[in-house]
Amino acid sequence: MAEFAGKLAIVTGAAKSNGIGFATALLLAQKGADIVLHYNSNAAAAETAVSKLQSLGVKAISVSADAASPDFGTTIVDATLKAFPNRKIDIIINNAAAVLFASSAFDNEGFDNIFHANVRGPLLLVGAALPHMAKPGGRVISIGTVASRIGSRFAGLYAATKGALNTLTFTWAEELGPMGITANIVSPGPIGTDNVPPEEHELVKRFRSEQQIKRNGTVEEVAEVIVFIASKGSSFVTGQVVGVDGGFSHA
Numbered sequence: 001m002a003e004f005a006g007k008l009a010i011v012t013g014a015a016k017s018n019g020i021g022f023a024t025a026l027l028l029a030q031k032g033a034d035i036v037l038h039y040n041s042n043a044a045a046a047e048t049a050v051s052k053l054q055s056l057g058v059k060a061i062s063v064s065a066d067a068a069s070p071d072f073g074t075t076i077v078d079a080t081l082k083a084f085p086n087r088k089i090d091i092i093i094n095n096a097a098a099v100l101f102a103s104s105a106f107d108n109e110g111f112d113n114i115f116h117a118n119v120r121g122p123l124l125l126v127g128a129a130l131p132h133m134a135k136p137g138g139r140v141i142s143i144g145t146v147a148s149r150i151g152s153r154f155a156g157l158y159a160a161t162k163g164a165l166n167t168l169t170f171t172w173a174e175e176l177g178p179m180g181i182t183a184n185i186v187s188p189g190p191i192g193t194d195n196v197p198p199e200e201h202e203l204v205k206r207f208r209s210e211q212q213i214k215r216n217g218t219v220e221e222v223a224e225v226i227v228f229i230a231s232k233g234s235s236f237v238t239g240q241v242v243g244v245d246g247g248f249s250h251a
C-alpha cells in the first residue's frame with residue numbers, strides 16, 4: 001500500500017508548477033495522499049495542478065484564499081470539510097508566502113500585508129484546522145527560510161516574518177505535542193524558483209560564500225525533506241528548524 005494512502009494533506013501556495021508547494025503536493029500524491037491545493041490568484045495554474053494530481057489516482061481539490069485575509073483559515077478548512085466529509089486533516093504544509101525584496105532593512109512598506117500573509121495566515125489555518133486534525137499523527141510543517149537566521153538588508157521584513165513563524169512553531173510543538181501532533185519548520189536556502197535572485201546579486205554572492213554546497217537547491221530537494229517530516233518515520237521530530245540550504249557555515 002502507498003505510504004500516504006488514506007492521508008489528507010493541505011498544501012498552501014501550491015499552484016505554480018515550478019514552486020516548492022506544487023513539488024510537495026506532487027510527491028505526497030505520488031505516495032498516495034489526497035490533496036487540498038490552495039492558491040491565491042492563479043486559477044488556471046491551480047486547475048492544471050489539480051488535474052496532474054488527480055491523474056495519479058488520488059482525490060484533489062483546489063481552494064483560493066488570500067493569506068493576508070482574516071478568513072484565510074476558515075475558507076480553506078470549510079472547503080476541505082465539504083470536499084472530504086468525515087475525514088481527518090493529517091498534514092498541513094504552510095508554504096504560501098509573500099516574498100518581498102527591499103533595498104534597505106528600514107524599507108517597511110507592506111509591513112502589515114507581509115506579516116498578515118506569512119505569520120497570521122498560517123496561525124489562522126492551523127487554528128481553524130486543529131479541531132479536525134488527526135490526533136495522534138497530525139503534522140504541521142511550515143516553510144521558513146535561511147534568511148530568518150542570517151538576516152539580510154535585502155529581505156528584512158520577509159526574514160522577520162519567517163523568524164516569527166519559527167517561534168510560533170516552537171510554541172505549536174509545545175501545545176500540540178500532547179495531542180500527538182508534531183510541528184516543524186523546513187527552512188530552505190536559495191531554491192531555483194521564481195523567487196531566487198540572479199547569480200550576480202549581492203545576496204546570492206553571500207549565500208555562495210557561506211554555503212558548503214555552493215548552488216541553488218531544487219524544489220524536489222526541498223519536497224523530499226518536507227515529505228519525510230510529514231511521514232510516519234518522523235514521529236519523534238518536533239519543534240525543529242530543518243535546514244535544506246546546502247549547509248550554511250555561519251548561520
Ligand SMILES: NC(=O)c1ccc[n+]([C@@H]2O[C@H](COP(=O)([O-])OP(=O)(O)OC[C@H]3O[C@@H](n4cnc5c(N)ncnc54)[C@H](OP(=O)(O)O)[C@@H]3O)[C@@H](O)[C@H]2O)c1
Pocket residue numbers: 012013014015016018019020021039040041042065066067068094095096097098099117143144145146187188189190191192193194195196
Ligand atoms: N525559492 C527560494 O529560494 C526560497 C527560499 C527560502 C524559502 N522559500 C519559501 O518557500 C515557499 C515557497 O516559495 P517558492 O519559492 O516556491 O515561491 P512561489 O512559487 O512563488 O510560491 C509562493 C506561493 O505563495 C502564494 N502566495 C503569495 N502571497 C500570497 C497571499 N497573500 N495569499 C495566498 N497565497 C499567497 C503564491 O500564490 P499565487 O501564485 O496563487 O499568487 C505562490 O504560489 C515560501 O514560503 C518561501 O518563503 C523559498
